[in-house]
Amino acid sequence: MADIVVVGSLNMDLVVKTERMPAGGETVHGEGLKTIPGGKGANQAAAAAKLGSTVAMVGKVGSDDFGLPLIENLQHQGVDTAYVQVDRETSTGTAVIIVDSSGQNSIVVSLGANGRVIKEDIDACEDVIKEAKILLLQFEIPLDSVAYAMQIARRHGVKVILNPAPAKQASLELLKSADILVPNEMELQLLTNIPITDEITAEEGAKKLLAEGVKVVIVTLGERGALLLTGEKIKFVPAKKVKAVDTTAAGDAFIGGLATGLLKGFDLEKAVRYGCAAGTLAVTKFGAQTSLPSAREMEKFFSKR
Secondary structure, three states: OOOEEEEOOOEEEEEEEEOOOOOOOOOOOEEEEEEEEEOHHHHHHHHHHHOOOOEEEEEEEEOOOOHHHHHHHHHHOOEEEEEEEEEOOOOOEEEEEEEOOOOOEEEEEEOHHHHHOOHHHHHOOHHHHHOOOEEEEOOOOOHHHHHHHHHHHHHOOOEEEEOOOOOOOOOHHHHHOOOEEOOEHHHHHHHHOOOOOOHHHHHHHHHHHHHOOOOOEEEEOHHHEEEEEOOOOEEEEEOOOOOOOOOOOHHHHHHHHHHHHHHOOOOHHHHHHHHHHHHHHHOOOOOOHHHOOOHHHHHHHHOOO
16 A cells, blocks of 8 residues: 555646747747656656655546556656556646746646546545545646545545645635645635735735634745744745756645655654755756656755755
8 A cells, every 4th residue: 555645637748948938929939849747646646756655646547649658657656556547538638838948837737537537536546545644636636526535535534735736716625624735826825815925925825724724834935945834833944046947846846755754754844844855856857757856866965955
């Protein structure tokens, strides 16, 4: 059985680099189109597995040319894919990603089979969820299925880390059901209706969620690090400065690092530092799962912090 179960998305990322992002109606030249395994769920599963955690993935792909390579790639990363189904009635999820010269990205996602993950699929994997220590969830599958997976986890005393990404409206009841909520600044703004522009407003938004009953909020702040808020503490955790090549999957690397840190027995603040280190290393390489750090890379990098 796996210590971490991820119920979420698998995408094939179609990635192109360009000097700058195009304006509306504008065509710009790009180069080096690549197909790279991605999807927030699969990225987080791969991130945790590469850091040494035992991980199982629950999700769906289509029967097209992208589906089987995504499954095989996760297996190569050390992820158990026994609960990844092939849906022969739809396409595999895809993401079109544009990366500019500064490493920033813009992403358009087509859900495909990810949008067809239903409660019955989660019932089929209850045995692996109940034996896990941590369940990771995101918003690239239907929210009803996210909520249902959380119900199963709560029933069996499994810790739930919810990454409310990509940004979308969600009920307070859903957010409160998580043990740890990990939004970025844009996601926090959507969830709280508070403009998030810096650490001060991020703290304000996170405090609002805590006041409404969310247990723990960790706001990822990109290159600046992360902000941890619980009922007892507020802590800013800075990230080490590096040259960014591509920010794709940095947040997913953070989640994988956070979960792995908790499994290592780190307290919450140290686990956040471990997550920041994983996210920092991820931006130094191109692509989603291709950028995720190994346990050896993390051991060397984290020991220097």
